[in-house]
Amino acid sequence: MFEKIKLENLPKENILTFGEFYKGKLHNSSLEILSPLKNIAKSLNKKLILVCLIDSFKNIKNLKEIKKSLADEVWFVINSELKDFKDDLYTEVLTQIIKSSQPYGFFFPATKIGMSLAPRIAGALKVGLCAHVNYLEVKDNQIVMSRPTYGENIIAKLVSKSSPVMATISLGVFNIKYGKEEPLMKEIIFPENFSWSSKLKIRNFIPSKKKPTKLSTAKIVVSGGRGLKNKETFQKLFELAEILGAEVGATRPVCYEGWVEEERMIGVSGVTVKPKVYIGFGISGALQHTVGMENSEFIVAINIDKEAPLVKMANLALIGDARKILELLLKRLKS
Amino acid sequence: MEKIIVCIKGVPKPGSIKVDPETHTLKRESMELILNPNDRPALELSARLKETYDAEVIVISMGPPNVVPLLKYAYASGADQMILLSDRAFAGSDTLATSYVLAKAIKKLSPFSLVLMGLKSIDGETAQVPPETAALLGIPSLTNVKNILKEKNKWIVIRENEYGEEEVEVEAPLIVSVSPVAFDYIRPPSLKRLIEVKNKEPLIWTASDLNLDPQKLGLSGSPTQVVEVYERKIEMKGNILEGEPQELVEKLIEVLKEKTLIKH
Numbered sequence: 001m002f003e004k005i006k007l008e009n010l011p012k013e014n015i016l017t018f019g020e021f022y023k024g025k026l027h028n029s030s031l032e033i034l035s036p037l038k039n040i041a042k043s044l045n046k047k048l049i050l051v052c053l054i055d056s057f058k059n060i061k062n063l064k065e066i067k068k069s070l071a072d073e074v075w076f077v078i079n080s081e082l083k084d085f086k087d088d089l090y091t092e093v094l095t096q097i098i099k100s101s102q103p104y105g106f107f108f109p110a111t112k113i114g115m116s117l118a119p120r121i122a123g124a125l126k127v128g129l130c131a132h133v134n135y136l137e138v139k140d141n142q143i144v145m146s147r148p149t150y151g152e153n154i155i156a157k158l159v160s161k162s163s164p165v166m167a168t169i170s171l172g173v174f175n176i177k178y179g180k181e182e183p184l185m186k187e188i189i190f191p192e193n194f195s196w197s198s199k200l201k202i203r204n205f206i207p208s209k210k211k212p213t214k215l216s217t218a219k220i221v222v223s224g225g226r227g228l229k230n231k232e233t234f235q236k237l238f239e240l241a242e243i244l245g246a247e248v249g250a251t252r253p254v255c256y257e258g259w260v261e262e263e264r265m266i267g268v269s270g271v272t273v274k275p276k277v278y279i280g281f282g283i284s285g286a287l288q289h290t291v292g293m294e295n296s297e298f299i300v301a302i303n304i305d306k307e308a309p310l311v312k313m314a315n316l317a318l319i320g321d322a323r324k325i326l327e328l329l330l331k332r333l334k335s
Numbered sequence: 336m337e338k339i340i341v342c343i344k345g346v347p348k349p350g351s352i353k354v355d356p357e358t359h360t361l362k363r364e365s366m367e368l369i370l371n372p373n374d375r376p377a378l379e380l381s382a383r384l385k386e387t388y389d390a391e392v393i394v395i396s397m398g399p400p401n402v403v404p405l406l407k408y409a410y411a412s413g414a415d416q417m418i419l420l421s422d423r424a425f426a427g428s429d430t431l432a433t434s435y436v437l438a439k440a441i442k443k444l445s446p447f448s449l450v451l452m453g454l455k456s457i458d459g460e461t462a463q464v465p466p467e468t469a470a471l472l473g474i475p476s477l478t479n480v481k482n483i484l485k486e487k488n489k490w491i492v493i494r495e496n497e498y499g500e501e502e503v504e505v506e507a508p509l510i511v512s513v514s515p516v517a518f519d520y521i522r523p524p525s526l527k528r529l530i531e532v533k534n535k536e537p538l539i540w541t542a543s544d545l546n547l548d549p550q551k552l553g554l555s556g557s558p559t560q561v562v563e564v565y566e567r568k569i570e571m572k573g574n575i576l577e578g579e580p581q582e583l584v585e586k587l588i589e590v591l592k593e594k595t596l597i598k599h
Contacts, residue, residue: 022498085496087466088475112496116478119430119463123470128431128558131461144562154564162558199475199509203491204502220596244596253349256372256457262516269460277594279587287567298594299573300587306575315573316590318583328584333597 002185010075010101010188015041016164018094018108018117019052019066019074024059026052026066028176029109034070035174036136037107043138046104047072050183053093055083057187068178076187081196084205085113089198091120097188098125103164105143110168118168127162132268134170134291148268148287155287172216172272172292213263213271215247221275221293223249223266224259227282227303227322231259236326237281243333249273251289267292282322285310302326337390337507338447341381342437343374343409345402346458368398370405373453377513379521380483381451382413388485391415393444397425397436407532411524417537424542424549429557430459434467436552439545442472448507449490454479454515465512472510477503480511 015037020027034048041048050071054060057078066074077093098106098121106121108114110132122129135146143165149156160166215221222241228234237248249266250259266273267289278296283289285301285308293299294313301314302322311317318325345368381392394414396402399421406417420440428436441450450469455462462478469476479495492503495514542552550556576586591597 027497084501087477091470112479115462116466116476119461119466120470120476122431122463123434123467126431126471128429129461129463129467130559131430131459131463149564154566156561157563157565158559159562160559199505200477201504202501203504205499206502207499208497244591246596252457269455277591277596290567298590300590302583302587306577309569311575312569312571316586317573317575318587319575319577320580320583324580325583325587328580329587332584332588 002187004187004189005075006189007096007100007191010097011047012102013104014047014049014073014101015044015105015107016049016051016097016101016103017071017106018114019050020109020111020113021052021054021060023061024054025061027109027111029111029114029171031065031069031176032172032174033107033109033169035177036169037105038070038177038179040105040136040138040143041072044104044141044143049073049075049103051075051077051094051097053077053082053090055080067182069183070177070179071183073184073186076185077190078187079190079196081198084202085117086198086200086202087116087120088200089196090117091124092195093190094121095124096190096194098164105165105167107166108168110170114168118166122166127164127166128160130158130160130167132170133167134173134268136167136169148291170268170272210263213247215249215264215266215273216271218247218273219276220244220246221249221266221273221278221296222246222281223251223278223283223293224254224281224322225251225283225289226253226257227284228254228259228326229282229323231257233323233326234259236330239330240326240333243330246275246279249293251283251286280310280314281326283310284308285313337384337388337449338444339381339384339390339392340441340444340447340450341374341377341392341394341409341414342450342452342464343378343394343396343405344371344453344456345369345396345398345405346371346456368401368405370408371453371456371458373455373457373513373515375453375521376515376517377451377453378409378412378414379518380480380513382522384449384483385413393418395420395437395440397421397433397440403537406537407529407535408524410532410535411528412522413525413528417535419537419539420545421539422542422552424547424552427554427557428552429559430461430463430467431558432552432556434464434471435556436542436545436547437464437468438471439547440540441468443540443545446508449483450508450510452510452512454512462512465510469510475505475509476511477505477509478512479514481514481517483511
């Protein structure tokens with residue numbers, strides 16, 4: 001086994017990240033966010049520590065991945081009450097760790113669990129929290145975080161005046177990288193009188209029936225925006241996807257219109273894609289969307305507006321009515 | 336009787352956004368505001384709970400006076416009372432400062448059994464305010480909630496995460512954020528209540544009504560600060576083709592072949 005360390009003896013001033021487990025498996029997003037944070041930790045001369053709350057060490061399914069990760073240390077809190085994600089108990093455990101180890105920063109993947117947990121901790125500690133950060137840098141010895149802002153092609157850079165610096169980091173933005181040295185593993189021992197109780201009782205769990213979309217790892221993405229005018233035309237993208245072996249993506253307005261489910265939203269609060277070919281039908285290219293697809297290898301934009309940002313960004317832009325072009329293309333491919 | 340509080344937000348109508356060049360925050364006073372679309376399912380859930388259980392629904396909104404029509408809309412959709420949290424000192428608040436104001440207002444309405452909010456606003460998109468407010472009040476929070484039922488004196492909450500749906504048992508009071516896709520049908524406001532609300536005005540609570548600490552409000556009370564905003568410059572990289580749709584399709588087919596996405 002590994003070193004046990006008492007809660008009150010935790011080393012201070014490090015950069016902590018949250019390791020999200022589900023049924024013993026560490027979620028990929030917790031490995032992703034180590035990539036940018038490793039550089040941040042290095043330039044601030046701090047250790048990067050992955051904090052994992054689990055019910056049993058034996059049940060961990062991807063321990064190999066954890067051992068290869070970029071973290072300098074992995075801290076485990078092990079208690080049978082941590083089996084399910086309980087917002088209040090997890091907050092209490094992590095708040096205790098923060099109070100004892102006074103970290104410089106604490107970061108979370110922007111998963112549904114991360115987005116539930118991080119604000120509870122920020123509220124409990126009365127500190128600032130940035131959401132959906134997609135770029136981090138160190139300036140004047142301080143962490144500066146970037147995120148796109150609403151509606152316009154404007155990126156905001158934020159700092160936190162409070163300590164620890166806290167943020168949730170967008171999913172799929174960073175690639176998982178592996179480290180050269182195996183991280184040091186430690187188990188944090190909580191005091192005897194710590195209460196593991198929660199006001200939440202998880203009575204039942206129904207695993208998701210929907211197959212998760214393969215959008216984030218798709219090699220080809222066909223995506224649609226408001227320029228397709230209606231749900232019926234948008235649905236034709238699925239026919240095209242079938243022929244090309246592609247996944248269908250969408251812009252935010254289209255998801256809010258109910259043309260397609262939100263899981264297919266590409267952008268700030270949706271999925272980040274990096275396909276070999278991205279084809280955008282009737283998408284003007286608000287920053288909200290383009291941050292989620294700008295790293296595509298080859299971008300095709302089909303739009304009526306020559307000045308649209310996506311048209312400028314594209315490797316190939318076709319100026320015309322996206323509806324008509326989609327219909328003609330389908331006809332041509334089926335013949 | 337259960338007291339259910341619904342928090343709603345006015346968000347800028349897409350296309351009407353103005354950013355204050357000095358503070359880098361959104362200029363809410365000069366914008367046309369619409370009800371945050373994600374708050375509709377929260378209102379709908381409150382109306383459904385009111386139908387099923389004996390409940391009073393209070394709708395509150397923090398914002399400039401131009402959110403009053405949105406409060407009236409919520410009243411017409413079934414709320415019993417409207418409260419506007421409005422003070423110049425609130426401008427520029429980040430999620431922590433916003434949660435502080437909401438927590439104080441909610442506390443003033445104690446005892447309450449449930450607070451409903453939308454999952455996230457479409458402008459800030461942080462989804463942070465519901466859990467942050469709950470943490471400040473020291474009560475449980477659940478996010479991405481799809482339905483709520485009552486069983487004896489407990490709430491049974493169905494919430495969604497990446498892996499599936501959980502059924503959670505919890506005692507009142509608590510704060511939940513409602514999933515944007517919780518309901519297939521959202522009722523329109525009632526005509527009768529739309530007429531009735533014309534002559535009603537919301538109660539207004541300012542910073543002093545809520546005994547708020549001025550240092551915890553607005554920009555100065557916000558630990559996260561925007562230090563710089565910049566426009567993303569787009570490099571022109573490709574070729575732009577104009578012409579007859581048929582020609583453009585042929586060009587696209589060529590590219591698809593080149594990329595070996597199609598064979599023929």
